[in-house]
Amino acid sequence: MKLPHGLSNSKIRTAAHWGVYEVSKSGNGDLFLAGAAEDPDPSPIGLHMASDDLKQVRIAKPSIRRSWLERGPGSNPHLRGREPFVEVEWDLALDLLAAEFKRIREKFGNEAIFGGSYGWASAGRFHHAQSQVHRFLNLIGGYVSHVDSYSLAAGKVILPHVIEGFSNLFNQHTSWDVMAKETELFVTFGGVPVKNAQISQGGPGRHRVVAGMRDMAQAGTRFVNISPVSDNMPVDSEWLSIRPNTDVALMLALAYVLETERLADLEFLATHCVGYQRFRSYLLGQTDGVPKTPAWASAICGVPMERIAVLAREMASSRTMLNVSWSLQRAVHGEQPFWMLVTLAAMLGQIGLPGGGFGLGYGAVNSVGNDNARFKFGDVPQGRNPVSTFIPVARIADMLLNPGESFTYNGKVYSYPDIRLIYWAGGNPFHHHQDLNRLLKAWEKPETIVVNEPYWTPTAKLADVLLPVTTPLERNDIAASTGEDFIVAMKKVEDPFGQSRNDFDIFDDLGRRMDIDFSEGLNEEGWLRRIYDISRENAAAKAINLPDFDEFWNAGLLDLGPEAAPVIMLESFRASPDENPVPTPSGRIEIFSETINGFSLVDCLGHPAWFEPPEWLGACDRDATTLHLISDQPPRRLHSQLDASPHSKAGKIAGREPIHIHPTDAAARGIADGDLVEVFNARGRLISAAVISDAIRPGVARLSTGAWFDMDFDSGIERHGNPNAVTMDIGASSLSQGCSAQTCLVEIRKLSARPSMLVRAFDTPQFEVSAP
Ligand SMILES: Nc1nc2c(c(=O)[nH]1)N[C@H]1C(S)=C(S)[C@@H](COP(=O)(O)OP(=O)(O)OC[C@H]3O[C@@H](n4cnc5c(=O)[nH]c(N)nc54)[C@H](O)[C@@H]3O)O[C@H]1N2
Ligand SMILES: Nc1nc2c(c(=O)[nH]1)N[C@H]1C(S)=C(S)[C@@H](COP(=O)(O)OP(=O)(O)OC[C@H]3O[C@@H](n4cnc5c(=O)[nH]c(N)nc54)[C@H](O)[C@@H]3O)O[C@H]1N2
Ligand SMILES: [Mo]
Numbered sequence: 054m055k056l057p058h059g060l061s062n063s064k065i066r067t068a069a070h071w072g073v074y075e076v077s078k079s080g081n082g083d084l085f086l087a088g089a090a091e092d093p094d095p096s097p098i099g100l101h102m103a104s105d106d107l108k109q110v111r112i113a114k115p116s117i118r119r120s121w122l123e124r125g126p127g128s129n130p131h132l133r134g135r136e137p138f139v140e141v142e143w144d145l146a147l148d149l150l151a152a153e154f155k156r157i158r159e160k161f162g163n164e165a166i167f168g169g170s171y172g173w174a175s176a177g178r179f180h181h182a183q184s185q186v187h188r189f190l191n192l193i194g195g196y197v198s199h200v201d202s203y204s205l206a207a208g209k210v211i212l213p214h215v216i217e218g219f220s221n222l223f224n225q226h227t228s229w230d231v232m233a234k235e236t237e238l239f240v241t242f243g244g245v246p247v248k249n250a251q252i253s254q255g256g257p258g259r260h261r262v263v264a265g266m267r268d269m270a271q272a273g274t275r276f277v278n279i280s281p282v283s284d285n286m287p288v289d290s291e292w293l294s295i296r297p298n299t300d301v302a303l304m305l306a307l308a309y310v311l312e313t314e315r316l317a318d319l320e321f322l323a324t325h326c327v328g329y330q331r332f333r334s335y336l337l338g339q340t341d342g343v344p345k346t347p348a349w350a351s352a353i354c355g356v357p358m359e360r361i362a363v364l365a366r367e368m369a370s371s372r373t374m375l376n377v378s379w380s381l382q383r384a385v386h387g388e389q390p391f392w393m394l395v396t397l398a399a400m401l402g403q404i405g406l407p408g409g410g411f412g413l414g415y416g417a418v419n420s421v422g423n424d425n426a427r428f429k430f431g432d433v434p435q436g437r438n439p440v441s442t443f444i445p446v447a448r449i450a451d452m453l454l455n456p457g458e459s460f461t462y463n464g465k466v467y468s469y470p471d472i473r474l475i476y477w478a479g480g481n482p483f484h485h486h487q488d489l490n491r492l493l494k495a496w497e498k499p500e501t502i503v504v505n506e507p508y509w510t511p512t513a514k515l516a517d518v519l520l521p522v523t524t525p526l527e528r529n530d531i532a533a534s535t536g537e538d539f540i541v542a543m544k545k546v547e548d549p550f551g552q553s554r555n556d557f558d559i560f561d562d563l564g565r566r567m568d569i570d571f572s573e574g575l576n577e578e579g580w581l582r583r584i585y586d587i588s589r590e591n592a593a594a595k596a597i598n599l600p601d602f603d604e605f606w607n608a609g610l611l612d613l614g615p616e617a618a619p620v621i622m623l624e625s626f627r628a629s630p631d632e633n634p635v636p637t638p639s640g641r642i643e644i645f646s647e648t649i650n651g652f653s654l655v656d657c658l659g660h661p662a663w664f665e666p667p668e669w670l671g672a673c674d675r676d677a678t679t680l681h682l683i684s685d686q687p688p689r690r691l692h693s694q695l696d697a698s699p700h701s702k703a704g705k706i707a708g709r710e711p712i713h714i715h716p717t718d719a720a721a722r723g724i725a726d727g728d729l730v731e732v733f734n735a736r737g738r739l740i741s742a743a744v745i746s747d748a749i750r751p752g753v754a755r756l757s758t759g760a761w762f763d764m765d766f767d768s769g770i771e772r773h774g775n776p777n778a779v780t781m782d783i784g785a786s787s788l789s790q791g792c793s794a795q796t797c798l799v800e801i802r803k804l805s806a807r808p809s810m811l812v813r814a815f816d817t818p819q820f821e822v823s824a825p
Contacts, residue, residue, distance in 0.1 A: 064609055064610075065077070065544050065546060065609070066089065066541055066542065066543065066544065066609050066610060067086075067102075067525055067526060067541075067543045067544065067546065068176050068177070068256040068525070068532030068539075068541040068543050069098075069099050069102065069175065069176050069256060069525065070173060070175070070176050070252050070253065070254060070255070070256060070257075070691050070694075071096045071098040071099050071251050071252055071257070071691055072088060072089065072092060072095050072096045072098075072099055072251070072256070072257050072260065073088075073089035073091070073092060073095075073256060073257075073258065073532070073539055073541050073610070074086040074087060074088060074089060074095075074099050074100075074102070075087050075088075075089055075090065076103075076526070076544075076546050078546070083103075084103035084526070084546060084547060085103075086099060086100050086101075086102055086103060087100070088100075089539075089610070091258070091259065091539070091610070091612060092257075092258065092259050092260055093259055093260065093261075093264065094259075094260035094261075094263055094264065095260065096251035096252075096257075096260065097700055098251055098689065098690060098691065098695065098700060099695075100700065101695070101698040101699050101700050102524070102526060102695065102698070103526060103546075103547070104698055104699060106697050106698055106699055106702070107508070107695065107697055107698055108550065109697070109815070109817075110508045110509045110697045110815050110817070111507060111508060111509075111521070111550045111551065111553070112506060112507065112508065112509055112513065112519060112521035112522075112551070112553065113140075113521060113550065113551030113552060113553075114140040114141070114142075114521060114551055114552050115140065115141050115142070115143055115145075115146035115518070115519065115520050115521065115552070116138035116139065116140050116141070116518075116519045116521075116818075116820070117138060117139050117141055117146065117149070117517065117518050117519070118132070118133060118136060118138055118139075118516070118517045118518075119132075119136050119137050119138070119139055119821055120132055120136060121501070121517040121518070122139050122141070122149075126153055126156070126500040126501045126517070127500035127501070130496075130497040130498070130499070130500070131497050133496060133497065133502070133515045133516070133517070134493075134511075134514050134515040134764075134766070135766060136819075137818065137819040137820055137821040138519065138818055138819070138820050138821070139820065139821050139822075140820055143552065143554070143562070146518060146520065147559075147562055147563050147566060148566065149518070150503065150518055150563060151563060151566035151567050153474070153501050154166075154193065154474070154567060155567075157473050157474045157500075157501070158193070158194060160473075161471070161473050163190075163193070163194040163195045163196060163439070163440050164197060164440055164442055164470050164471075165470070165471060165472055165473040165474060166190065166195075166196040166197060166472070166473070166474045166475075166476065167196065167197045167449075167452070167470075167472045167474070167475045167476070167499075168186060168187065168190040168196030168197065168198065168475075168476045169196075169197065169198050169199035169443075169444070169446065169449070170182070170183055170186050170187070170476060170477050170478050170479060170480055171183075171199055171202070171203065171446050171480045171482070171485065172477075172479045172480015172481060172482075172485065173254065173479070173480070173691065173692060173694070174478070174479025174480065175479075175524065175525050176254075176255050176256040176525065176530075176532045176534075176543075177525055177528075177530030177531065177532055177543055178255075178430060178431065178432050178433070178530065178531050178532070178533060178584050179433060179530050179531065179557070179577070179580050179581055179584055180523075180525070180528055180530050180555055180556060180557060181432065181433060181479075182478040182479025182480075182505065182522075182556050183478070183479050183480075184432060184433040184435055185433060185478065185556040185557055185560055186476055186477075186478040186479070186505070186556070186560070187435040187436075187438070188433060188434065188435045188436055188560070188571070189560040189563070189564060189569075189571060190438075190476065191435060191436035191437060191438050191439070192436060192564065192569040192570075192571060193564075193567055193569060194439060194440075195438045195439035195440030196438065196440055196476070197440060197442045197443065197444065197470050197472065198438060198440070198442075198443045199443060199444050199445065199446040199449075200443050200444075200445055200446065200462075201445055201446050201789070201791065202446060203383070203446060203447060203485050203792045204379055204383075205219055205379055205382065205791075206382075206383075206387070206445060206446065206447060206785065206789050206790070206791025206792055207382040207383070207384075207386075207387030207388045207391070207785040207786065207788075207789040207791035207793075208379065208382035208387065208388070208391040208413065208791075209789075209791075210388065210463055210788055210789035210791070211388035211391055211392050211649075211657075211788065211789065212391060213636065213637070214637065214643060214646045214648055214649055215391075215392050215395055215637065215642065215643050215644075215646060216395055216635050216637065216642050216643070217635045217636055217637075218636070219413070222413060222622065223413070223414075223420075223421065223536075224427060224535065224536065225620055225622045225623070226412055226413075226415070226421050226422045226620065226622055227374070227407070227408065227410065227412065227422065227620060227621050227622045228422055228423065228424035228619050228620040229261065229262075229264075229265030229266075229268060229269070229422050229423075229424075230268075230424065230619050231407050231408055231619045231620065231621055232265070232269050232274065232374060232408050232422070233265070233268040233269045233271075233272045233274070234272065234407070234408065235372055235406075235407040235408025235409070236269060236274045236372055236373070236374045236408035236409070237273070237274060237275065237371040237372045237373065237408075238274070238275050238277070238367060238368060238371040238372070238373045238374070239269065239274050239275070239276045239277070239373075239374045239376065240276075240277045240279065240364070240368060240373060240374070240375050240376070241276070241277070241278055241279065241280075241286075241375075241376040241377070241378070241415070242279045242280070242300045242304075242375075242376065242377045242378060242381055242390065242394070243279070243280050243285070243300075243376075243377060243378025243379075243380050243381055244278050244280045244282070244285030244286050244378065244416065245262065245266060245278075245285070245286055245287065245376065245415050245416035246285040246378065246416050246417075246685070246686070247262050247263050247266075247285075247287045247416060248285070248686065248687075248688035249416055249417050249418065249686050250262035250263075250416050250417070250418060250419045250421075251419070252418050252419065252691055253418045253419040253420045253534050253536070253537055254418065254534060255532060255533065255534030255535070255537070256532040256533070256534050256537060256539070256541065257418075257419040257420065257534070257537055258425075258534075258537040258538035258539035258612075258613075258614065259538055259539075259614060260419055261419060261422075261423060262287070262415070262416055262419060262422070263287045265422060266286075266287045266288045267287070267288060269288070270288040270289065275291075275371075276288055276289070276290035276291070277290060277291045277293060277364065278290040278291065278292050278293065279293045279295050279300065279303065279356070280292070280293075280294070280295060280378075281294065281295060281296065281297050281681070281683060281749065281750045281753040281755075282683070282713075282748055282749050282750070282753075282755060283748045283749075284746075284748040285416075293356050293360065293364075294355065294356070294750040295354050295355060295356055295750070296353070296354050296355045296669065296670045296671065296681070296750070296752070296753075297384075297669065297670070297681045297683055297753060297795060298384050298385070298666045298669045298681070298795065298796055299353050299354035299355070299669065299671070300354070300377075300381055300390050300393075301386075301389045301390055301393050301661065301662075301663050301664075302345070302349070302350040302353040302354045302663045303350050303354045303356055303361065304390070304393045304394065304396075304397050305336060305345035305350060305393065305661075305663055306345055306346060306347045306349065306350030306351070306358075306361045306365075307361060307364060307365045307368065307397060308336055308345070308365075308393075308396065308397055308400055309336055309337075309344065309345045309346055309347070309350075310347065310361070310362050310365035310366070311365055311368075311369060311397075311400050311401070312333060312336060312337070312400070313337075314365070314366070316365065316366065316369035317400040317401075317402075318399075318400065318401060318402020318403075320402070321399065321402035321404070322399060322400065322402070322644075324630060325399070325404070325626070325627065325630050325641055325642055326399050326641050326642040326643070326644050327639045327641045327642070327643055327644065327645065328643055328644040328645020328646070328659075328660065329399075329400075329644050329645075331644075331645040331659070331660060332396065332644045332645055332660040332661070335660055335662060345663070346358075347359075347361040347362050352671075353663070353671055355750075368401060369401060372403065372406070372407075372408050372409050373401055373403060373409055374408060374409060374410065374411070374412060375394055375397060375398050375401075375410070375411045375412070376411070376412040376413075376414070376415045376416075377390055377391065377394045377411070377412075377413060377414070378414060378416070378417060379413070379414045379417045380683075380685060380795055381795075382785070382791065383785075383791070383792050383793065383794050383795050384666065384785065384793050384794070384795040384796045385664075385666045385667055385668075385781075385783065385785055385786070385793045385796040386656060386657075386664040386666060386785065386786055387785040387786070387789070387791055387793065388657055388785065388786060388788055388789060389657075389661050389662065389663070389664065391413065392660075392661040393661035394411055394413075395411060395642060396644050396660075396661050397411075398410050398411035399642050399644060404622075404623050404626075404627060404642070405621065405622070405623040405624050405625075405626055405627020405628070406621070406627065407619075407621050410622055410623065411622075412622075419537070420534065420535065420536030420537055421536075423536045423537065423538070423614075424617040424618060424619060424620045425536055425537065425538045425613055425614050425617050427535055427536065427595075428588070428591045428592045428594070428595045428597060429588075429591045430533040430534075430535075430540075430584075430588045430591070431583070431584035431585065431586070431587030431588040431591070432584065433580070433584070442467075442470045443467075444460075444469065444470075445460075445462050445784065445789065445790035445791065446792070447486070447487070447782075447784070447790065447791060447792040447793075448460065448469075448784065448790050449482065449486060449492070449495070450486065450488070450491050450492045450494075450495040450782055451469065451782075452469040452470065452472065452495075453472060453495035453496070453498045453499065454491075454494070454495045454498070455469055456469050456470060456471035456472070457469060457471065460784075460790065461654075461787045461788075461790075462788075462789070462790055463788060463789070464648070464649075464651070464652040464788070472498065472499050473499055473500045473501070474499060474500065474501045474502075474503070475499050475501070475502045475503070476503045476504075477502070477503070477504045477505070477512060477516075478504070478505035478506075478522075478556055479505070479556075480512075481510050481511070481512045481692065481693045482512055483510070483511035483512045483515060483762045484510070484511070484512070484692055484693035484758065484759060484761070484762065484775070484777070485692065485693075485758075485777075486777060486782070487777055487780040487781055487782040487792065487793070487794050488736050488737070488777065488779075488780055488781060488782035489737070489762055489764075489771075489775070489777045489778055490736060490737045490769070490778065491736070491782050492782075493515075493764070496515060501517050501518065502515070502516050502517045502518070503516065503517065503518045503519075503520070504516035504518070504519050504520070505520045505522045505556055505559060506519065506520075506521070506522055507521065507522045507523065507524050507550075507553060508697075509815075509817050509818065510693060510761060511693075511761055511762040511763070511764075511814075514818050520554075520559055521550075521551060521552060521553035521554070522553055522554065522555070522556055522559070523549045523550070523553050523554065523555050524550075525543055526545070526546050526547050527545060527546075527547055527548065527549045527550065527553070528543075528545050528549075528555050528577065529542075529543065529544060529545045529577055529578070529581060530543040530581070531543060531581055531584060531585060533588065538612060538613045538614030539610055539611065539612060539613070539614075540588075540599075540605070540610070540611040540613070541609070541610055541611075542605065542606050542608075542609045542610070544609070555577070557572070557577070557580075581602070582602050585602045585605065586602065589601070589602075597613070599611060623635075644660060644661075645659050645660045646659055646660070647659065649788070652788065654786065654787050654788055655787075656786040656787055656788070657786045657787070657788040666796045667781070667783070667796065668681075668781065668796050668797055668798040669681060669796065669798070670752050670753075670798075672798075675798065676800070678721075678800055679734075679798040679799060679800055680714065680718060680752055680753060680754040680798065680799055680800070680801060681752060681753050681754070681797070681798055682732070682753075682754050682755075682756060682776060682779065682780070682797045682798065682799045683753060683754070683755045683756075683795060684755075684756055684757065684758050684776035684777070684780060684794055684795070684797070685755060685757055685758070686757065686758065687701075687704075687710075687757035687758055687759040688704065688757065689701045689703070689704040690759055691759075692758060692759045693758075693759045693760075693761055694759075696759055696760060696761050696814075697761075697815050701759075705742075705760075705774075706727055706742035706744070707727075707729060707742055708773075708812040709729065709740060709741050709742045709760070709772075709773060709774045709812065710741060710742075710756060710757060710759075710760035710773060710774030710775070711741060711742050711743070711744045711756075711774070712730065712732060712741040712742070712743060712744065712754050712755065712756040712774070712801070713744045713745075713746050713748070713749050713754065713755040713756075714743055714744070714745060714746070714749065714753075714754050714755075714801065715745070715746070715747060715749050715750065715751040715752070715753070716745050716746075716747060717751050718751055718752065718754075718801075719743060719745045722801060722802060722803060723803055724743045724745070724801070724803050725743070725745075726743060726744065726745045727742060727743065727744075728742065728743050728803050728804075729741075729742050729743075729803075729804045729805070730742065730743050730801050730802065730803055730804055731770075731801070731802050731803075731804045732754070732756065732776075732779060732799050732800075732801050733779065733799060733800055733801075733802075734779050734797075734798060734799045734800065736778075736779050736780075736781070737769070737771065737778040737779045738769060738770045738771065738778065738779070739770065739771035739772075739773075739774060739775060739776070739778040739779060740770060740771070740772050740773070740774060740804060740810060741756055741774040742774070743801075754799065754801060756774060756776045757776075758775070758776055758777070759775075760773040760774045760775045760814065761773060761775070761814035761815065762775045762777065762778070762814070763775070763812060763813055763814035764778075765810070765813075770810070772810055772811070772812050772813065772814070773812050773814045776794075776797075777794070779797060779799050780794045780797045781793060781794075781796055781797050
């Protein structure tokens, strides 16, 4: 390949998970950020990264919880988040920590250390908090880790059994240009939420999803949006309003029509798939007495049965792309929507054809459907973990509450370790986990909790030992992300806030106290050069020539795009399945999986199937006044990051994260637009403010994630509008044990504000003057 478009001039840039920004300084030293000129559709999320609002929630000094400092590890764990911190010098904090690691390892072994440390941290290949903390913990003898992610667990576990691992599929999504040319009908379960496409892990280059969709619309593609909300599409589309968690019933009915009207591609099913006949018996009701007809599905999902039948015929007579949002698998039985979508696409027989087949998350992040040249960028080596014990990522509260108890995962039985020390760097479990009241109880179990954080997040406030960390603006790094077109020199533009330090320097310093060689003698610049040089070699192996490090660093941005070869997912498998089989046991798409059938699970059969969720709008034991709560990704921030920024705050009402409800549900409860409301169920209570909108299905409520968890410990009420105060913390199934946040019923009532209910999320904690 020719030299990338070239080296841009030497502007100062930084990169974040929400894009590349140019940074300039005013006369008095204030920083200003603007979207990168090369990005046609930059995200406003990052414009305030240098704002005073964010500085006000920064951590200035290492801080230790009073009881832990004065009485030792394990003292008064119920006072985490309630008693004052004592600010200490770095040397004291690190000395105490090194001693505590020694104690834990000698007394309990490394199996007592949980270092999964899930979270998105910041963009940048070197100052990547997870790589840093995992490298450190591996060097000291290992830690209990996690598998999968909150993003994708049910989907990620099922896919290799059925067709191919998620990452391989992710990297070969049919590109936007191909869809604009070929796709006649685009049917999406969960929309194409462009609010989400602001993001790419590691840093998006050109934001392309809106343009990609508009090109398709202009070329004549028709869009059908199957979703409980209608405002998650950037182009005109038909909205089929569906009850949450019921898409599989609808997909089964579409399959039923294809089968019974002889519209299924029997040849593709015979040559490229296994197990269709066994699935067909279920579909027709031969195994369970329930034919999966449009009338059957309509009663479950709320989409009219006539429309279901017509849609199936339209799909069969058009070049059709099916898409599913990741949110559908973040639910109980979350494996089924992904498996059933692949099955439906297989029945249409268009997998591997240009513009046909399926997509797993167009719009979930910017990179899905990008067709950039790909090579492996270098990173910080994490080393080998001598401890093999792990948990599925979302089973953290189970692990802490039930040491020694067994759990199943992907067909095997494991048991939970007994955790004494938690180290978190780059994540916010009191944002990301479900049923946070339960996590609060579980959080009392360990003797020591260490958190590296730039900001006073809820997790930071719940630590014993809190170490302040720099932000990307305060250090040098390199951003590069698979499927994205820019490689960015992230230049340091301001000095570290207070006494904050890089995760790297913290682990290096701590490691020296524990006799490990963390840095390998390299400083920040040495590591950046090493990571870049490895990347340059990997690129050269794919005939992509990158300039040397100095040239790159001076230029500031390498552009690998925008043009590249069009991509068609599974094209070679379609052309010759014998020569290019998919990596399943049969080499074919498994509509029936002997492997999964052999696990004998009650909540995941050998073929995709409809299961009633434990909480949904069709539950017979449901109280008629409950609503189904969707907790989707927030439009104005990434998860909990930058929640204190002006852009995120501008989306709040009276300082609260708003909840969207339908006018009929509002009227039935006497709620007016902007009213404060209490959202509650048996698991918890939270305060939000109502947005009344007919873009949501009656019976459904939507409250985005990420408002900093703000628990009033006296009343047990969360004051800021964090949905995880009420979500359910059970595994998606005994196969994947994934996060099932989207399965959740709540009640809502009008609330009048009380003085004790002021939002305290962005207050700094109490401090006490250091003890002798
Ligand atoms: N109800 C509900 N809950 C959900 C979801 C949902 O759909 N519904 N979605 C889930 C999903 S998909 C995800 S991915 C998770 C996301 O959960 P997380 O990834 O945990 O959320 P973030 O807010 O991105 O947390 C990252 C933290 O890292 C900190 N940080 C940033 N840079 C650095 C650094 O350089 N060093 C250190 N030490 N720290 C740094 C940030 O300040 C922030 O506190 O949430 C999950 N939770
Ligand atoms: N701005 C922003 N973008 C982000 C993130 C962020 O925090 N902020 N997080 C990023 C991360 S880590 C991830 S994993 C991705 C996640 O991407 P997704 O999981 O796809 O995101 P969600 O916003 O949870 O849901 C997408 C859409 O699915 C709809 N939906 C919910 N439940 C159902 C259902 O049962 N049936 C149907 N048909 N539709 C349903 C929702 O209404 C929503 O419009 O987003 C990424 N993008
Ligand atoms: Mo995610």
